Amino acid sequence: MLNLVIIPVLAIIALLVIVSGIFIVRQQSSAVVERFGKFTSIRNSGLQLKIPIIDQVAGRINLKVQQLDVLVETKTKDNVFVKLKISVQFQVRRDNVYDAFYKLESPHDQITAYVFDVVRAEVPKMKLDDVFERKDDIAIAVNRELNEAMQSYGYDIIKTLVTDIDPDVQVKAAMNRINAAEREKVAAEYDAEADRIKIVAKARAEAESKRLQGQGIADQRREIARGLEESVDVLNNVGINSQEASALIVVTQHYDTLQAIGEETNSNLILLPNSPQAGSDMLNNMVASFTASNQIGEAMKEQNRKQAVKTKGKSNKDE
Structure with a gap:
């Protein structure tokens, strides 16, 4: 009866011991x-066997590319506090799993320490604007320092990136105000240039309009003069002299003007003098004026002629 109990127990124990000697290693890990506490071997992915009870799996190493984000606060050359986010991508070399497992207790802490050291050595040499412009230089410096330090521990630094630069809140507000003021300045310059173009275009248009208007007035006066000349010639042909003809034309235009004004029903204009004999008086006055003007002109011409003859005679006598 006792044997019937012991045999199954022993079988179960034996099965458990055999199963404990089998283990699985996942892909991209070792x-x-x-x-008995001493390193024996490194096993790669797949089904693996070990001596039950005697051999133990001390640990597993991830062979995938990993990323560690480190947030560093430091001061720039122009005394501005800024926070930088450094993303470090690293990987354990497959041939150096022993070094990665036994030489380094905490790789994350080690990488973080080096990142702090490099960033706080590089950024204080730069002004804030240079930090934004030369962030790749910071990343290269961190990458170079980490590679030199971590290779001896079996780690490869794949890539180092400066993924964020965050200055103090007041500094960011000041930078935004500067940027806004600069954009407003550019906008004002464009608005002023647009206004200048409009003013120049308007001035050119007005100048062209005035030129065309003056040309039209000149053409109009030229045609009026030509018409008056033809009218005077017609009146001279019927025995009316030039003075009378000119006066008659003016009087005729006077009455044409009165007629045009009278056709306007809503006009309040009164032309003085407007009595019936005004036209006759105007005609007589203009004829007299033209006659007197001609007489004065002839007298001045005669006087100038005598003066010229006298001057010429005196000049000949002196010779």
């Missing part, structure tokens, strides 16, 4: 096997 397992470190120790025997």
Whole structure:
């Protein structure tokens, strides 16, 4: 009866011991096997066997590319506090799993320490604007320092990136005001240039309009003069002299003007003098004026002629 109980128990124990000697290593990872606390071997992905009870899996190493984000606060050359987010992508070399497992207790802390050291050595040499413009230089410096330090521990630094630069809140507000003021300045310059173009175009249009208007007035007066000349010639042909003809034309225009004004029903204009004999008086006055003007002109011409003859005679006598 006792044998019937012991045999199944022993079978179960044996099965458990055999199963404990089998373990699985996942893809892109390695397992470190120790025997009585001493390193024995490194096992890669797949189904693996070990001596039950004697061999133990001491740990597993991730062979994938990993990323560690480090937030560093430091001061720039122009005394501005700024926070930088440094993203470090790293990987354990497959041939150096032993070094990565046994030489370094906490790789994240080690990488973080180096990032702090490099960033706080590089950024204080730069002004805030240079930090934004030369962030790749900071990333290269961090990458170079980490590679030199971590290779001996079996780690490769794949890439180092400065993913964020965050100045103090008041500094960001000041930078935004400067940017807004600069954009407003450019907008004002464009608005002023547009106004200048409009003013120049308007001035050119007005100048062209005045030129055309003056040309039209000149053409109009030229035609009026030509018409008056023809009218005077017609009146001279019927025995009316030039003075009388000119006066008659003016009087005729006077009455034409009165007629045009009278056709306007809503006009309040009164032309003085407007009595019936005004036209006759105007005609007589203009004829007399023209006659007197001609007489004065002839007298001045005669006087100038005598003066010229006298001057010429005196000049000949002196010779």
